[in-house]
Amino acid sequence: MPDLFSPKQLAEYLQLSQRTVYRLLERGDLPAVKVGGQWRFRKSAVDEWLDVGMQRLDHDTLHALETDDESRAAIPTLSDLLTPENARIAVPAGSRDDVVRAFVDKVHLPEGVPADLVAERVLERERLCTTAMSGGVALLHTTRSLPRVLKASDLVAMGRVASPVEFGALDGSRTDLLVLMLARSERVQLGLLAKLTRLCQEPGFLAALRGAASAEAVVTLVRETASRVFESAL
Numbered sequence: 001m002p003d004l005f006s007p008k009q010l011a012e013y014l015q016l017s018q019r020t021v022y023r024l025l026e027r028g029d030l031p032a033v034k035v036g037g038q039w040r041f042r043k044s045a046v047d048e049w050l051d052v053g054m055q056r057l058d059h060d061t062l063h064a065l066e067t068d069d070e071s072r073a074a075i076p077t078l079s080d081l082l083t084p085e086n087a088r089i090a091v092p093a094g095s096r097d098d099v100v101r102a103f104v105d106k107v108h109l110p111e112g113v114p115a116d117l118v119a120e121r122v123l124e125r126e127r128l129c130t131t132a133m134s135g136g137v138a139l140l141h142t143t144r145s146l147p148r149v150l151k152a153s154d155l156v157a158m159g160r161v162a163s164p165v166e167f168g169a170l171d172g173s174r175t176d177l178l179v180l181m182l183a184r185s186e187r188v189q190l191g192l193l194a195k196l197t198r199l200c201q202e203p204g205f206l207a208a209l210r211g212a213a214s215a216e217a218v219v220t221l222v223r224e225t226a227s228r229v230f231e232s233a234l
Helices: 007-014 018-026 043-056 059-066 096-106 115-128 186-201 205-211 215-231
Strands: 033-035 038-042 089-091 137-140 155-165 175-182
Touching (some): 007 038, 007 043, 038 043, 115 137, 186 215, 205 215
């Protein structure tokens, strides 16, 4: 695999349309350099952007990823992936690492994947850069530098910490909502992370998530909010 991608090669790597790559480039979101008057993208910089920069994107950029013509059909809906058993997991308070381990240990994982392996991969990602956002939510996922823990499945799980904990959010806020995203491919990871980031930015969503009285209420909230946010944008 080349270290420098052309726009076409980057589109193939991210499994997006070239149109979306140029839209991201025009907004200044993608790390790029000009070589001989042509745009080129260094793989290491793109990987860092995927791991660190995705959660800082604005609504317009997230919309470009959500509605990409070539990737949309391959991205499962959030309501398809969030089952009641993984929708309202109670997590005891503690340190960041303890909270992550306790949360993952309660998640119903497919494919017989050990919870301790998933937790360690998630914590490796947190040590790279926090996934905590403003609003008290962390979008947990694994680092891209190691093989994916799921091979044939995708998963979303949500949990609530008994009391907010220090998670390293850039705005200094504490975290009490945890969302775990495990994807089987680059395309699914990029699409799900864009969708989850956008969903958590929707006014009132996180407050409603905290106030949900049951796992079924969480699933309904996610389904209805995602339908309103994403389908109205098509």
